[in-house]
Amino acid sequence: MARPKPAAKPRSTKLTHTVDDFEAAFWPDEHPVDNAVVMTMGALHEGHAALIRAARRQVGRDGRVAVTVFVNPLQFGPNEDLDRYPRTLAADVRLAEENGADVVFAPLPEEVYPNGEPLVRLTAGPMGERFEGASRPGHFDGMLTVVAKLLHITDPDYAFFGEKDAQQLAVIQRMVADLDFDVEIVGVPTVREPDGLALSSRNRYLSEAEREQALALSGALFAGRDAGAQGPAAVRAAAAEVLKAADGVELDYLALIDPHDFVEAPDDFQGEAVLAVAAKVGATRLIDNVRIIVR
Numbered sequence: 001m002a003r004p005k006p007a008a009k010p011r012s013t014k015l016t017h018t019v020d021d022f023e024a025a026f027w028p029d030e031h032p033v034d035n036a037v038v039m040t041m042g043a044l045h046e047g048h049a050a051l052i053r054a055a056r057r058q059v060g061r062d063g064r065v066a067v068t069v070f071v072n073p074l075q076f077g078p079n080e081d082l083d084r085y086p087r088t089l090a091a092d093v094r095l096a097e098e099n100g101a102d103v104v105f106a107p108l109p110e111e112v113y114p115n116g117e118p119l120v121r122l123t124a125g126p127m128g129e130r131f132e133g134a135s136r137p138g139h140f141d142g143m144l145t146v147v148a149k150l151l152h153i154t155d156p157d158y159a160f161f162g163e164k165d166a167q168q169l170a171v172i173q174r175m176v177a178d179l180d181f182d183v184e185i186v187g188v189p190t191v192r193e194p195d196g197l198a199l200s201s202r203n204r205y206l207s208e209a210e211r212e213q214a215l216a217l218s219g220a221l222f223a224g225r226d227a228g229a230q231g232p233a234a235v236r237a238a239a240a241e242v243l244k245a246a247d248g249v250e251l252d253y254l255a256l257i258d259p260h261d262f263v264e265a266p267d268d269f270q271g272e273a274v275l276a277v278a279a280k281v282g283a284t285r286l287i288d289n290v291r292i293i294v295r
């Protein structure tokens, strides 16, 4: 009779804070195995868990998965939430472990920027000046600069990013292509609450009433997606109508985007597009998007 298989040995995830300790933990021997990184700003939730699980599936049981946890000051504007951004490292390490990470790299800013703020930075160019970039000047340059640094430190075969930050994913893909980074960028679909709200670390800022009001973002995107067969104008109108009727939502932008070069889709656009929204609910700025087929 076949003996029952022993339960898989739980992985024990190593928490590291310095580049040296990270490298020793992530590259423990000379056997080359596939490896992957999931970059985060911490306050991990099920959206991050989906990225870590996708990374584990990609590299297999014997591959290595790193999760970085770093709230990058360079990508925050002067009036943004850098100081109050949620920091929950102990819980983050547990979530990383439960979802198959080998190593968590949680450096201090001094470790990432030992010479202070970098004088030389990457720029996202025009792709980083629209939509999120228009509302958050310098955000994508700061984000790309740290992503490039973390790619150099972790040196992965694969790096996983969420489609929830669609413009970020597009800009990173463009950086890797334009500057010949030797890594495969993998996008992971947005994880939502059962009622449609996209998971986000910033959802913790919302009161119960604001949490309800925030459903207008995904509601607008789903209404736009349902109008996809009637063309771009109908998509925009259907989504705008939901937002107009919503209480407590201060719209920043609603855009139908051609994912190639991430520009506003022309009125005769057909094909796969990204419908994106950004809005303030109370004091909290949220973003969301869906992929839609426009005909």
Ligand SMILES: Nc1ncnc2c1ncn2[C@@H]1O[C@H](COP(=O)(O)OP(=O)(O)OP(=O)(O)O)[C@@H](O)[C@H]1O
Pocket (backbone or CB within 6 Å): 039, 040, 041, 042, 046, 047, 048, 050, 051, 160, 161, 162, 163, 164, 165, 188, 189, 190, 191, 192, 198, 199, 200, 201, 202, 203
């Ligand atoms: N709901 C989600 N589904 C899939 N991926 C997600 C989701 N939320 C975040 N991610 C991805 O996780 C990675 C780390 O994101 P980050 O730590 O900024 O989390 P976040 O929840 O987006 O935080 P914030 O609220 O600050 O925007 C990014 O690649 C991001 O796109």
Ligand SMILES: CC(C)(CO)[C@@H](O)C(=O)[O-]
Pocket (backbone or CB within 6 Å): 039, 040, 041, 070, 072, 075, 143, 146, 147, 165, 168
């Ligand atoms: C990619 C990233 C970790 C860079 O700081 C951040 O922008 C995020 O969490 O999406």
Ligand code: BAL
Pocket (backbone or CB within 6 Å): 075, 165, 168
């Ligand atoms: N989630 C994208 C990173 C940021 O908002 O700064």
